[in-house]
Amino acid sequence: MHSIDQNVVRLGWVSYFTDLASAMVNPILPIFVITVLHEGMDKLGVIVAVATFVSYALRMVSGYIADYYGVVKPLVVGGYLFSALSKPLLGFSHGWGSIAALRALERVGKGVRSAPKDLMIASYARENAHGKTFGFHKTMDIAGEFSGTLLLFGLLWYFGDSEGVIRTLFFATLIPGLIGLVIVIFFVRDIPKSVRCTERFRLSSADKKTVLQLLFYFLFLFFIFSEAFFTVQAKTVGIATALIPLLFAVSTGVQTLTSYLFGLGSDRFGSGAVNAFGYGCGIVAQALLWLQMPAATWAAFAFLGLFTVATLNANRAMIAQQAENRGSVYGIFYAAVALFAAAGAAFGGWLWEQFGMQTALDVALGGTLAVSVLYGLKKGLRG
Structure with a gap:
């Protein structure tokens, strides 16, 4: 990993601390909504949908701005600022509406920074090493989640899972959020102007072909349960609240161990093969939940981690390798991910x-x- 550009390494540390903070919220927020605020699954579905959907336009806009105007680092910094400040405010929430609004604000930050950040990573990647570079960054990202879930488990185990403890944990996310913000402001270099795309935004034929190839991923995200639903299912089958963070640790631990390998696999075998493996893991994760057994739920989180890291790394690398207006295509990618995942969460919560x-x-x-059968048939017909 000595060939990874230092700018990518520093962005990795920014993601590490930001996702550490997120991991102190995500495992317990669904439980907080259902058991503390006494809201229903339909309300949780709306919260997930709003949080996912609200940033979709910003992802396209930020990708366009990064391509056309060459504004990259300011968007990344602004996005991390929104995330750092919104999570602690959850500690003041007393209804599902305020939870939804704050999660939307946090997702605004994600939407503003995602496409420009990926453009920075792709621009600093060495020739024929996009998969490896994105795999490394994702490893740092997931390592932060893994650390955060272990920290959350330890704190819940020691202090308990009362309402006061949960609210204090939300407040505490300000610390890692600010650390990440300092790193991105003072230690991450912007992209040199020589590597920025300054042409007017038009999707080329290569861009359109890339977007069409991503359609199966978007459809898969519509149907698969979100992490919030995985969490409530775990609680439903009898897994204690204090142990919920360990389920996320299983998922993030698997992702940390395999992310770099999946990146190398994308470079060597192609993103299509890695995607197919990821879809298989997603199906296994969903099937294990269907059994409604505690042991199966633990295994389901592991396979969810494999699905998440394999498909995300493969698709990000594919965009870097095939698209011409990469910032704009990354924006479309994240917009569609948000749109389909939001619609799926709302539909799943209603069901x-x-x-x-x-x-x-x-x-x-x-x-x-x-979706997986259709993907396999399409690949088979092409091959």
Whole structure:
């Protein structure tokens, strides 16, 4: 990994601390909404949908600005600023509406920074090493989540899982958030003007082909359960609240160990092969939840981690290798991810609330299977 540019390494540390803070929120927020605020699964679905959907336009806009105007680092810094300040404010929330608004604000930060950040990573990657570079960055990203989940578990185990403890944990996320913000402001270099794309935004034929290849990924995200739903399912089958962070540790630990390897795999075998493996893991994760057994749920989080890291690394590397207006295509990518995942969360939450968890699981498993079969048929016809 000595060939990784230092700018990418520093961005990795920014992601490490930002995701450490996120990991102190994400595992317990669904439990907080359901058991502390006494809201229903439909409300949780709306929170997930709003948080995911709200940033979709910003992802396209920020990608366009990065390509056309050459404004990259200011967007990245602004995005991390929103994230650092929004998570601690969750500690003041007393209803699902304020939770949804603050999660939306945090996602605004994600939307503003995502495409420009990936453009920076792609620009600093060495020839024929895009998969490896994105794999390294994702390793740092997930290592932060892994550290945060272990820290959260230790704090919940020692202090308990009362409402006061949970709110204090939300406040405490300000510390790692500010550390990441300092690093990106003072230690991450902007992209030199010589590597910025300054042409007027037009999707080329290569860009359009790349976007079409991503359609199966977007559909898969619509059907597969979000992490929040995985969490509530775990609570439903009897896993204690204090142990919920360890489920996330399983997922993030798997991602940390495999991210760099999947990046190398994308470079060597192609993104299509890595994507196919990722879809298989997503199906297994959903099928394990369908069994509704505590042991199966633990395994489901591991396979969810494999799905997440394999498909995300493969698709980010594919964009870097095939697209011409990479900042804009990254913006479209993240916009579509947000749109499809948000619609899926709202639909899944409604199914769960109206017809029960088993129906929601049936639809999720059937949908992911159907998308994977279509993906396999398309690859087979092309091959």
